[in-house]
Amino acid sequence: MRINNFPPNPQPDANLGLHEHTDVIATALIVTNEVPGLQIFKDDHWFNVQQIPKQQDHILTVYRLSNGKYKNVMHRVTVDKEKQRTSWPVFVNANPDVVLGPLPELISGANPSLFKPIMCKDFKYRRLSRFPLD
Ligand SMILES: O=C(O)CCC(=O)C(=O)O
Numbered sequence: 001m002r003i004n005n006f007p008p009n010p011q012p013d014a015n016l017g018l019h020e021h022t023d024v025i026a027t028a029l030i031v032t033n034e035v036p037g038l039q040i041f042k043d044d045h046w047f048n049v050q051q052i053p054k055q056q057d058h059i060l061t062v063y064r065l066s067n068g069k070y071k072n073v074m075h076r077v078t079v080d081k082e083k084q085r086t087s088w089p090v091f092v093n094a095n096p097d098v099v100l101g102p103l104p105e106l107i108s109g110a111n112p113s114l115f116k117p118i119m120c121k122d123f124k125y126r127r128l129s130r131f132p133l134d
């Protein structure tokens with residue numbers, strides 16, 4: 001779990017709390033203090049994620065498992081002009097000793113594998129170290 005704190009900022013040109021990124025892990029459950037700010041990138045636009053009271057946002061990082069069909073969600077956080085925003089993302093990691101690769105049932109002659117299998121711990125290390133991946 002991580003705790004993010006985004007103090008308010010009235011300056012419109014300094015309103016980015018967390019730069020655009022994708023998460024490394026399998027799933028992130030994000031609990032917030034219900035101050036909006038999370039945005040996702042889709043079709044060349046940033047969209048505000050609607051806050052559903054007492055619910056969690058769900059970001060799935062299944063790019064490799066789905067052989068590229070489902071993309072990791074690019075997201076960022078903006079800060080509010082007046083209200084402090086706090087979020088508690090709970091990152092659900094894959095088993096480090098499991099091999100991560102496209103699900104075999106998704107691979108065919110017409111849909112060849114885009115990724116080499118890699119141990120989850122090696123994948124996480126390479127992503128966090130910004131080393132190249134296929
Ligand atoms: O605060 C949020 O809603 C998202 C935080 C986030 O993307 C992260 O900590 O990786």
Ligand SMILES: [Fe+2]
Pocket residue numbers: 021022023075
């Ligand atoms: Fe994130």
